[in-house]
Amino acid sequence: MFAFSRPTARRRALAAAGTAAALALTLAACGSSGDSSMPGMDHGTKAPTSASAQATPSMGDMPGMDHMADGNGLADAKDGYRLTSPDTSLPAGKPSGYRFTIAGPDGKPVTGFALDQTKQMHFYAVRSDLTGFQHIHPAMAADGTWTADLAELQPGSWRMFASFTPDGGSGKGEDFVLSRTVTVPGTAASTPLPAAAESTDVDGYTVTVQGKPMAGMAQPLTVTVTKDGKPVTDLQPYLDTYAHLTAFHEGNAAFAHLHPTTKVNGDHGGPELSFHAELPTAGNWRLFLQFQTGGKLHTAALTLNVG
Structure with a gap:
């Protein structure tokens, strides 16, 4: 079992000192929703013709089984903090709102959250076969209830992740990633995960990932962004960085989050972005x-094999 935590200022300092930054599970919300929604997202990549094995939902992906795993984002409670929600199902094929609350050790809703990458909460919705992905920044009501405005969801089992850092209480300054599952009713056709590939195309851009990560070892990853065969050098800051990289493990959808170590210098990011990753x-x-150019957010997806 492994643990992820979102990068704190301390971890960023360590990374700047040359220490590999650990993969962080981040689920959270930002003040508005819809930063990235990819319902029914096409898995197309520049992959070999052979397809990888079909993702099989684990017990952790089943509604009512949210306590199965701890420390990897697949549990709904940790250290007295709990993700609660009245929503166990959401409608298919149309936008919907997922309501949730973070309860503290005293059982009361938490209303004070520290900023991480300019946001108090990062929230992710991921379908069990990894064909659907949405990264949202929801809004919180005065009573501590968050609402994540989701784009349309396809039928199947979805896991909802919330990533946050309490700004007070026993968990002050500690990074949490909690999740629950919901069912979207209807005929759910499972799509096999595409085979591992080094590159993929999105919105006319080609994203290439170089590196051979090994389980349990800190390894560098380099992401290169090109367009029409030419290096892209106009990446804009997104959430205080040039790229937001998240990863989900095939089978149980365990979640990991990486930040680039590349220094931000205005709207001049690219073509290469460096990451330190430890995939256990x-x-x-x-x-x-996820990266931004010309005010538009792009989301590229590919499969990475960890040895």
Whole structure:
């Protein structure tokens, strides 16, 4: 079992000193929703013709089984903090709102959260076969109830992740990633995960990931962004960095989060972005890289194999 935590200022300092930054599970919300939604997202990549094995939902993906795993984002409670929600199902094929609350050790809703990458909460919705991905920044009501405004969801089992740092109480300054599952009713056709590939295309851009990560070892990853065969050098800051990279493990959708170590210098990011990654579990991971150009957010997806 492994643990992820979102990068804190301390971890960033360590990374700047040359220490590999640990993969962080981040689920959280930002003040508005819809930063990235990819319902029914096409898995197309520049992959070999052979397809990887079909993702099989684990017990942790089943509604009512949210306590199965701890420390990897697949549990709904940790250290007295609990993700609660009245929503066990959401409608298919139309936008919907997922309501949730973070309860503290005293059982009361938490209303004070520290900023991480300019946001108090990062929230992710991921379908069990990894074909659907949404990264949202929801809004919180005065009573501590968050609402994540989701784009349309396809039928199947979805896991909802919330990533946050309390700004007070016993968990002050500690990074949490908690999740619960919901069911979207209807005929759910499972799509096999695409085979591992070094590159993928999105919105006319080609994203290439170089590196051979090994389970349990800190390894560098380099992401290169090109367009029409030419290096892209106009990446804009997004959430205080040039790219937001998340990864989900095939089979149980365990979540990991990486930040680039590349220094931000205005709207001049690219073409290469450097990441330090420590992926404790071998197997296939589905990577979602988000980057911004010309005020538009792009989300590229590819499969990475960890030995």
